[in-house]
Amino acid sequence: MPDAQISSAKIHPLPRAFYSRDPRRVARELLGKILVRNDPRPRTARIVEVEAYLGEKDPASHSAAGNTARTSVLFGPPGHAYIYFIYGNHYCLNVSCEPDGQAGGVLFRALEPLSGVEEMAQARGLEIHRPKNHGSKGLDLPNSDSTNAELSHKELINLTSGPGRLSEAFSITRPRDNGCDLTSPASSLWIGDDGTRVRGIRTSPRIGITKATDKPWRYFLHGNPFVSRVRAKQK
DNA sequence: ATATCGATTATCT
DNA sequence: GATAATCGATATG
Numbered sequence: 001m002p003d004a005q006i007s008s009a010k011i012h013p014l015p016r017a018f019y020s021r022d023p024r025r026v027a028r029e030l031l032g033k034i035l036v037r038n039d040p041r042p043r044t045a046r047i048v049e050v051e052a053y054l055g056e057k058d059p060a061s062h063s064a065a066g067n068t069a070r071t072s073v074l075f076g077p078p079g080h081a082y083i084y085f086i087y088g089n090h091y092c093l094n095v096s097c098e099p100d101g102q103a104g105g106v107l108f109r110a111l112e113p114l115s116g117v118e119e120m121a122q123a124r125g126l127e128i129h130r131p132k133n134h135g136s137k138g139l140d141l142p143n144s145d146s147t148n149a150e151l152s153h154k155e156l157i158n159l160t161s162g163p164g165r166l167s168e169a170f171s172i173t174r175p176r177d178n179g180c181d182l183t184s185p186a187s188s189l190w191i192g193d194d195g196t197r198v199r200g201i202r203t204s205p206r207i208g209i210t211k212a213t214d215k216p217w218r219y220f221l222h223g224n225p226f227v228s229r230v231r232a233k234q235k
Numbered sequence: 236a237t238a239t240c241g242a243t244t245a246t247c248t
Numbered sequence: 249g250a251t252a253a254t255c256g257a258t259a260t261g
Contacts, residue, residue, distance in 0.1 A: 240259100
């Protein structure tokens with residue numbers, strides 16, 4: 001049973017020094033770590049897909065436009081949440097990297113839920129069906145108790161597969177979370193390590209960008225079902 | 236299976 | 249005025 005997707009080990013926060021490095025290194029090492037939402041509705045999920053965005057020299061990075069009101073967190077101290085709003089619809093989560101004064105960050109692209117699946121479904125606007133005494137057609141959800149929600153496979157995957165989806169599942173918004181210190185368990189949002197070692201790290205070009213498309217700075221766990229699907233036609 | 240489109244706003248040219 | 253680190257829906261093969 002110790003498939004180790006779920007560990008009962010204590011989750012301890014990653015120190016600020018972890019983030020005070022090249023975003024490519026931070027991105028790779030964030031795979032397998034845990035995003036925690038401390039809430040009235042607590043949620044945790046394992047990080048399975050990320051992208052690194054370098055500083056002002058990376059034309060695909062938001063910091064390429066310089067230190068503005070929008071991007072100031074990327075230029076500040078490491079380990080803080082940079083949230084941006086995109087396409088008039090979606091928030092996306094990053095963590096700032098590199099020392100104070102130097103830009104850089106890692107975008108969270110996909111998570112594997114560990115706890116609080118019902119809360120994530122609700123945050124995503126899904127109707128929860130509770131099976132009575134008849135057979136269930138839905139999947140057993142990770143780390144679930146007797147108050148399980150029933151979701152289709154597709155609904156479960158789509159909870160946290162993609163940067164906009166995972167942010168919605170964790171109720172992440174810019175007004176609420178931009179600038180949040182992700183190294184402190186006292187924060188509503190933080191990142192921890194339960195000792196899990198991951199295998200099968202793969203890389204690819206980053207998704208959805210039009211500049212620096214040759215750089216292989218997307219990192220993901222090969223075969224993990226929550227990793228986002230590369231969309232059919234990328235401009 | 237791939238392709239296209241609308242949503243809806245912050246930011247930049 | 250155009251574009252964007254996206255998603256969900258719809259049309260078509």
